[in-house]
Amino acid sequence: MRAAVIHAPHDIRVEEVADPVIRQPTDIVVRVVLSCVCGTDLWAYRGVAEFDPGQRIGHEFIGVVEDIGADVMGCSVGDLVVVPFVWSDGECGYCAEGLTTSCEQGGFWGTNGSDGGQGEAVRVPCADGTVVRLPKEAVSDRRLLTALLTLSDVLGTGHHGAARAGAGTGTTVAVVGDGAVGLCGVLAAKRLGAERIIALGRHRSRTDIARTFGATDVVTERGEAAVEAVRELTRGRGVPAVIEAVGTEQSMWTAVQIARDGGSIGCVGVPHGSGTGFDLSDVFERNIALRGGVAPVRTYIPELLPDVLDGVIDPSPVFDRAVDLAGIPDGYKAMEERTALKVLINY
């Protein structure tokens, strides 16, 4: 079969690799029907995040169960399933608490010799804890299938940021970042009942989606000017619930500056470069909570899935480009150059 392999920064190739097979009785093999490229993949692509040269890549996919291990109870061959970006056993103490990203048997696609989501098939460990079945008819509904794909990462991650920031009925929420996660943060905040949602972003095509998703205000400025704009919108007070969906030192600084004293920042942008510049003094003086982290999206799927199936929320507009398997390198390039927001991969 063919799959994407990362050899070096800016060197992603689609190659012939071994077909996946059941190794553990809790494994399944999934034939991928739709996957995509994530902003997180770009950190490896840029050489900022570590990877093993030659490892597989991609962590968001929907597919059809092709083979199942002897102990798998939760799905059958032929089922359509969505797979979260971390596999998890569903049985350990962390999974029981809903923190599936800390699962003791868990792992991230592509690491330690595991398969990646950008390929024709994937061996999925801990299948019963990991995958969630979808209605089979969704496979022929392109828009719905695309919307469901976001359950594997960006929708659940946006929801994690919104929930940890404290978004709820009647709240004011700000979202730093207009990538797919930031946009899903807007959608999730709206779904949780936020009354006012301030989206910070510079790209018109993206902030237009933010408005579709529920943003009531858009701030296109950056740095000090962005902080001033948000403070003007909030009578100088700042925002009680901030979703940080970028992960750079600059975006983190912005999130802190626009937060209201006593507020919370739901951090879902993977930190990059914040090891040397984050000053705890400001959050301490103003009692701002830093919450969030790697989103346990598996936990959120049962809550979010019905609303996606019913069309209450439609995250599918975060995808604005599609490639086939051979086009994956072009997909990365487009996202890196910001000519695409998020790239679908067709099979």
Next chain:
Amino acid sequence: MRAAVIHAPHDIRVEEVADPVIRQPTDIVVRVVLSCVCGTDLWAYRGVAEFDPGQRIGHEFIGVVEDIGADVMGCSVGDLVVVPFVWSDGECGYCAEGLTTSCEQGGFWGTNGSDGGQGEAVRVPCADGTVVRLPKEAVSDRRLLTALLTLSDVLGTGHHGAARAGAGTGTTVAVVGDGAVGLCGVLAAKRLGAERIIALGRHRSRTDIARTFGATDVVTERGEAAVEAVRELTRGRGVPAVIEAVGTEQSMWTAVQIARDGGSIGCVGVPHGSGTGFDLSDVFERNIALRGGVAPVRTYIPELLPDVLDGVIDPSPVFDRAVDLAGIPDGYKAMEERTALKVLINY
């Protein structure tokens, strides 16, 4: 009257200063009957925290109302009152939310020409929002008066750390730091129902108090060894609720390392030196929340006061030395040299 004045690092003098007088109709003048030296005062004493040379110092005091402004409704001349370490108007949006430390009219004793708590009398602005009346008979009960003094800072600060860390019925809590705030964190965690309380500290006399206050385990190691010891006590998992009561880079690192994935750190140690070394990656990967900050102790007094008056909790053992006004410089020296835990000032 006489009051403590800080001129330079390690140069605190007790000098003759102007008697305080009512300036605003919301002011009162309090004749101090008991005050003390705080660990926070030491940061100025060491020259680490900024101060205006010649400014007054001290922020924890109990006293008798000597004069009141025309608009003051909540107390009368002759009342015994406890005064929090920040004054606050009790009326603004932040005060209404309980975040009195962000009060728009609030301030910290000694700054901007205000009086300090280590002196014979203090002009207290925003009296109705700030002070809390105490039973007058407490003035003749030395132990009780000493216990009540902790409501001005360390008990409320320990409570803030415990509450923000998530201490509650049946929880496991760890406390980094064996200063007065850390010890009050132990007491507060116990009061909130914590089942297991792990106190980290090296000083036997202090960890003995921690045990009296409710600590079930004491870890005397530091650094990696402390982390290993706490993990051994918690089956390798770490602690879901950590109170950080020191504020150094090392202590913050320890708090993060001993926290269980998905746990919370209630930060009440004022950050010093953490501007350059705090890495968000570890808390992000493990979904550890950083909460807390400058404690809004005024908000907590109504909750804590009855338990102090009834003897349900007795924080008075955090004081292990007493000086008179002239002895204040010696009190600072003793705390700086760690020969005293916390020094009372008698009048």
